Amino acid sequence: MFASRKLVEKALGEVKKKFVGVVSAKLPADGMEYDLVQYRCRNLFDNTVIGGKYSRASLCVDTIRALQPHLRDETQELQAVCEAAATLEIIQSFYLIADDIMDNSETRRGKQCWFRREGVGMSAINDAFIMDSFVEDILRLALPGHVNLDRLCEAYRKSKQKTLIGQFLDTSSVNQISSFTWDRYELMVENKTSHYTVFHPLQMALIISDVLAYHGAVKKAAYQIGFLFQSQDDFLDVYGDPTITGKIGTDIQDGKCTWLAVRALQKMHSTPQKSAHLITDFKQSFGSSDPEKIEKIKKIYNELQLREEFRRTNIEMPTSLQHSKPRVSYYYDGDFGNFYYGQGHPMKPHRVRMTHSLIVNYGLYRALNVMRPARASFYEMTRYHSDDYINFLRQVKSDNISTLTDQMTRFSVGEDCPVFDGMYEFCQLSCGGSLAAAAQLNRKESDIAINWMGGLHHAKKSEASGFCYSNDIVLAILELLKVHKRVLYIDIDVHHGDGVEEAFYTTDRVMTVSFHKHGEYFPGTGDLKDVGAGHGKYYALNVPLRDGVDDFTYERIFQTVMGEVMARFQPEAVVLQCGADSLAGDRLGVFNLTTYGHGKCVEYMKSFNVPLLLVGGGGYTIRNVSRCWVYETSIALNLDVADDLPVNDYFEYFIPDYKLHIKPLTTLINFNTPEFIDQTIVSLLENLKQLPHVPSVQMHPTSISSDAVVKTFDQSLRRDHQNDDIRESRFDEDVRVENSSEFYDAREPTSRNTQSNKRQRNMNTAEVEGFKKTRIGEEDDV
Template sequence: MESVAHKKVCYYYDGDIGNYYYGQGHPMKPHRIRMTHNLLLNYGLYRKMEVYRPAKANQEDMTKFHSDEYINFLRSIRPDNMVDYTKQMQRFNVGEDCPVFDGLFEFCQLSAGGSVAGAVKLNKQQTDIAINWGGGLHHAKKSEASGFCYVNDIVMGILELLKYHQRVLYVDIDIHHGDGVEEAFYTTDRVMTVSFHKYGEYFPGTGDLKDIGAGRGKYYAVNCPLRDGMDDECYQGIFRPVISKVMETFRPGAVVLQCGADSLSGDRLGCFNLSLKGHGKCVEFLRSFDIPLLMLGGGGYTIRNVARCWTYETSIALNTEIPNDLPYNDYYEYFGPEFKLHISPSNTPNMNSPEYIDRVKSKLFENLRMLPHAPSAPMIDIPPDAVDVEEQEKEAIENEDPDKRISIMASDKSTHKENEYYDSGEEDGVGLSVPPKGTKTTRDVQSYRSAPKRPRVEGGDSGAMDIDESEKKEGGAGDDGKDDGTSTAESHNAAAL
C-alpha cells in the first residue's frame, strides 16, 4: 500500500439497508452492504473512522436532479397497488430489471442520504474521505429507473460538491458503463466523467470511445471501453496514465469514485478478472492525490466478494493493513472454504491485447489534449447545504434509544445495535432470472440481469461453482440505463452549475 499521510475518514451506514429485498432470483442484494459492514466491524476498522447513520434523503434532495413526477411515483408505488400504476411503470421503466418491492422509496432515501451527507462533510472540510457503500447507483436517469437503480445518488452528491468546488471529477470502475452520471453532466465542463467498463453486447450498450460530451461538455466525458478478461496489470496499465492525465488537465477540487465490485474475477454478472488488490489499486491511486474523495459502492453480484472488496477498500482509505485471514463474523460461512480476504484470479484469457490498449490510450490522450487546462467557473453565493451536519448529529443524540444504538458522536463512533446483523433467512435458492428469449429489455442490448457467456474455469474464489449452487450458498448478490433526452443535471440545477 502506498504510504500517504493519515486522512480523516467518515463512513455512512444504516442498519436497515440490508433488510430490503428486490425479490426472488433478483441478483441485486442489499444484504451485501450489511455483510460488508459486519466484516469491517470485525476487522476493527470502525475504530479508525467516524461512523454515521445518515439522514434519509428527502423529495427536495431528489428533485434537484430527478423529475417531480418520477419521485412522486416512487413514493406512491407499492407491491399492493401496482395495478393502478401500469402506465407509469412502463413510462418510468419500473418492473423488470427494476422491480417494485416493499420499502422501495425508503431504500432510495437511505442510499442517497449517505452520498449527500458525505458530500456535505467534504464541503465543510470535516473529513478527507467519505464512504457510502450503499450508494453508487449509477444507471438511474432523470425520469427513469435502470439497471437496478432508481435514484441516482451519485448525481445528487456531485451537485452538492459543486456548491463548493468549481470542478468535480467522477471516476467509475464498475464493469458497466456509468451512463446515468455521464448523461446528467454531458453538456457541462464543471464535471468530468471517466468510466472504465466492458463495452460491446453488454448492458447498458453505451460508453463508446467516441462518446466525449457535447456543447461546453465536449471532451469532458472520457470513456474507456474494455474487453473480457481484463486483469490487474492490464487494468493499471490504462487506469493510472489516464487518471494522471485527467488530474493534470482538469485539476478537480473533489473526486467521486464509484467502486463497483462486479469488475472482480468471478462476479456473477461480470466478465473481468481483477483481484481485490488490482481493484483496490484504483482507490489507492486516487487517494494519493490528496483531494477530497467520496467513495461509493455500485455493482457486485457475488456478494461474498463484494463484502471482501469494500472492506479491503475501506482499509485502503484508512491506510491500514488488514490480515488475509478473515476474522470470525456473522456471515463467516459465506466465505468458505478458504476463509481468506483475497481472491485468486481465474485462468480466463485477457482479450485486451497490448495493441488494443495502446490504441484506446492514444485516443483518450488525444481527446484530453483538446481540453483547456482547468476551466474556470464564476462562483456564486453558495446555496444552503442539503444536510445540516451539526443539527443532524444533535438530533440523533436527542432522539436515539441508548439501549439500542450508540451515539454517532460516541467515542467508538459505532452504529451497531442489537439484532442488527441477523440473516433474514430469505435466501433465493434458485438461479438467476433471465428474461425469455425475444423479451424486449430496457435497450436493445443484453438485459442487466443476463449473465455474460464465458468459459467455466477453475481457480481460487473465481465463482467456478454452478449458479444454482452459489445462489443457495450466498442468497444472492448486489448494483446498480434509457433517457427522455430532455434534461441534464446542468439544466435542471443551473444555479449549482
Template structure:
C-alpha cells in the same frame, strides 16, 4: 510526516432487510457483509461512523423529476403487479422492481452520498465512504440497471456548490451512463468510465453506451472520457490504462474534489461481470486515486457475488484508512459464507479469456491522452453566489460499542434462513 485523513463512513442496519426478490442478482445484504468485516478488522476505529438520515423530497428533485420521485414514494409492490404496464415508462420492470421499503432505501443511500459531500465541502472529512451508494444508471425520470435514485449525481451536485470542478471516476464493469448523461454538456464535471463494451449473445453489454467517441457536447465537449474494453482484461492491462489516463486527467482538469464509484463487478469471479481484475488490482485503483490527496467521496456500485464484493470493499476501506489487514478473516456473523477459504484473498481462476489485444489497448490510451491534450487547461468558473448547502439535521454518530450493540443478533428472517442452509451444506455460499 503525513497527516492522517479524517474519514466519514455511512452505514445502516436496515440494509439487511431490503430484498429485490429471490431471483434478482442485486443483494443489498452485501453491504452488511462488508460492514461485518469492517467491524471484525477494527477499521471502524479509524473512522467516524454515521447512520444515514432520510433524504428529503427537495433534495431528491435536485436531479430527478418530481413525478418520478412521487411515483417511487407512492408505489407499492401490489400496485406495480396490478398495473404493470403503467410503470414501464419509469423503468419499473424486472431489473428495477418495486419492493417493500424501496423508497426508504433510496432515501438512505442518497442522503449518505449528499451528507458525505457536505462533510467534504466543510472540511469535516477528507474522505467519505458510502458503500450503499454508487447507483450510477438511474436517469432523471427513469430507473435503470437496478438503480432508482442516482446518488452519484446528487453527491456531485452538492460538491459543485463549493468546487468549480468535480471529477467522477467509475471502475464498475458497466458504463456510468446516468452520471455521464447528467453532466454531458458541462465542463464543470469530468466523467471517466472504465467499462466493458462489446456484443454478448447478439446483444450489447448493458447499458450499451460508453464508446470511445462519446466525449461530451457543447460546453462539455471533451469532458467525458470513456475507456471501452472487451472481456477478460487483467490487472496489469487495466492499471496500465488507468494510471496514465488518470494522471493526465488530474494535470489537465485540476478538480477540487473527486467522486469514485467502486463497482466490484469488474473483479474476477463476479456473477455478471467478465473482467479478470484481482482484489489487489481493484484496490490499487482506489489507492492511486487516494494519493492525489483531494476530498473524495467513495461509493459502491455493482457487484453480484456477495463475498467478492464484501472482500473488495473491506480491503478498500483499509486502503482508505491506511491500515493493513490480515488475510485470515475475523470472526463475524457471515463467516460461513466465505468458505472454504475463510480468507480475504480468494482463489478464482479467470473465467474469461483476455480478448484485449495489446495494440488496441495502446490505441485507446493514445486516443484518450490526445483528447485530454486538446483541452485548453482547466476550465474557469467564477462562483459569485454559492447555492445554499443541504439543510441537514444534526449528524448522528455512533461509537464502536453502539455499533456492535445495534448489530448484535440483527439479521433478517430470510437471511437467517440462508445462513442456516449454508451451515448445513444445503446451498453454495459462493452463489447464495
C-alpha cells in the same frame, strides 16, 4: 514512561537469566567452557544491555498497557509481556556493539565501548552475533504458546533486515558528499532508525495484544517520528554536551550523511555563486579528523544558521504528525441490508451489511468517523430527478402495481428494476449517505468519505435502469459543486456509468471517466467516441475494455489515463464509483481483477490528496463485494489488514479458504492485447488534448442551511426538521452518530425492522431473462 521503565528494569533481571541460560545450555553443564560462557554472557549483558534509557522497551510496554488496560502490575501476564519487550534492549545492544566498531567510537553511555574493553577487542563482533542469535529463544520462553509468537519472531527478522540495509546505506555514504540528498537520507533513516527504534516496539505491542489492523497507519507515523529522532541525534552529535548525551560526537570527522550535512549542502547549492567559498571549504574539510577542519565545518553550519533552523523544525514537525492520518468518514445504516429485490434477483443490499461486519471485526471502525446518514427528502432527491418520477417511487407498492401500469412502463420499473417493499426508503438511504458524505467533504471535516450504500450509477432523471432507481452519485456531485469549481467522476464498475455521464454531458464543471466492458453488453453506451456535447465536449471520457482484463493491464491504462486527467482537469474533488462487478468471478461480470488490482485504483486516486468520495455500485458475488470494499476501506485509512478473515457474522460465506483477497480466474482469457491497450490510450490522450482549458468558474458563497448541506449533522439544521409535538424528532433519530459501543466485536444489534422489506412476489423465468446483464446464475450466490 517512568513506570514502564521500572517494569523493564525488573524484567531485564529475568531476561538476563534466560539469556545466560539459553546460551550456556548449548554446552555440557559439567565442563569449564560452560562456566566460561556463563561468565562472558553475564559480563556482556551487564556492560551492554544494562544502563541504557530503555526507551524502546518502555514504548512497547506503554503501548501494550494502553491496548490491554486490564493488565495489572505484579501479575504474571504483565511480567511476561515486559520480558518480551525487554528483548528490544538486547537487539539494541547487538546494533550498538557493531555500530561502535564500524565508527571506531570511544564511549557509549558514558562508558568505554565494549570492544575497547581489555580482553574483548574484535571478539565483540562474535558477542554481538550471540545476542542476535538468541533473541527468538528468549521470546519463546517469555511468551510460550502465544497465538502470535511466530508473527512476533518474523517481525524481528524483518526489522533486522531493514536495519542492516539502513546500516549499509549509512556506511556506504561516508565521505560520498555527492550522494548527500534528502532522498538518500530519508531512506537511510527509515531503514536504520525509524523501523527498529519506533515502529518495531509499536509493532511488537500490537502483535502481543493481538491487534493487527493498524500496522500501516502506525508505520507511517513511526517513520515520521523516527526521522525526528535521528535528526535530533545528528544535531546532538555536533551541538550536544557529551556529559549529558554520554557520547562524543564524531559525525563530522567520520564523514557521515546527517541532517546537518544534507541541509547545509542544500542551502549552499541553492545559492551557488554566493556560497562558492563555503562549498569549497566544506568539501575540503568534511570527513577530516583535523580539529581545525572540524571547527571549520561547525562555522559553516553556524553561518548557515542551521542550529536555529533545526530548533524551528523540531517544534513544527511534531505538530505535522497530528495530521498524518487521513480523516475518513463512513456512512452506514443497519436497515439497508434488510431490503430485498426478490427471489433470484442478483442485486442484494445484504452485501453492504456483510461489508460492515468485516469493517467491525477487522477493527477498522475504530479509525473511522462512523455516521448514520439521514434519509434524503423528496426535495433533495428532486434536485436532479423529476417530481413525478420521485412521486411515483414514493407511491408504488407491491399491492398497487396493477393500478399504476402506465407509470411503470413510463418510468421503466418492473423488469430488472422490480417493485419491492421499502423501495422508496431504499432510495432515501442510498442518496442520503452520498449527500451527507459530499456535505462532509464540503465542510472540510473529512479528507475521504465512504458510502458503500451508494454508487447506483444507471438511474436517469425520470427512469429506473440497471437495478438503480435514484442516482445518488449525481446528487452528491451537485452537492460538491456548491463549493468546488470542478468535480471529477470515475467509474470502475464493469458496466458503463451512463446515468452519471448523461446528467453532466453538457457541462465543463464535471468530467466523467468510465472504465467498462463495451460491446454487446448492458447498457450498450460508453463508446470511445462519446466525448460530451456543447460546453461539455471532451469532458466525458470513456475507456471501453474487452473481456478478461487483468490487474496489470487495468493498472496500466487506469494510471496512464487518470494521471493525464488529473493534470489537465485539475479537479477540486473526486467521486470514485467502486463497482465490484469488475472482480474476477462476478456473477454478471466479465473482467478478471483481484481485490488488489481493484484497490490499486483507490490507492492511486487517494495519492493526489484531493477530497475523495468513495461509493459502491455493482457487484453480484456478494462475498467478493464485501472483501473488496473492506479492503478499500483499509486503503482509505492507510491501515494494513490481514489476509486471514476475522471471525464475523457471515464467516460461512467465505468458504473454503476464509481469505480476504481473491485470485484471478486462470480459465478467463484476457482479450485486451497490448496493441489494443496502446491504441486505446493513444485515442484517449488525443481526446484529452482537445480540452480547451481548465474551466474557471465564478463561485458564489453558499449559505450553510438544510438546503445547502443536505441533512448533515449540524445542530443548527434541526429547526428545519423538528416536530415540537414529539420528544425526539425523526431527524434527530436519523442523523444520530452511532455510539462506538454499537460496533464492538459482538454480533450486530438486531435491526429495528428485520422483516419489513421482504419480497411480495416471485420472479418468473421471463423476467429473469430480462435483466440488464446476461449471465445470471441459477441459484443465489454468496
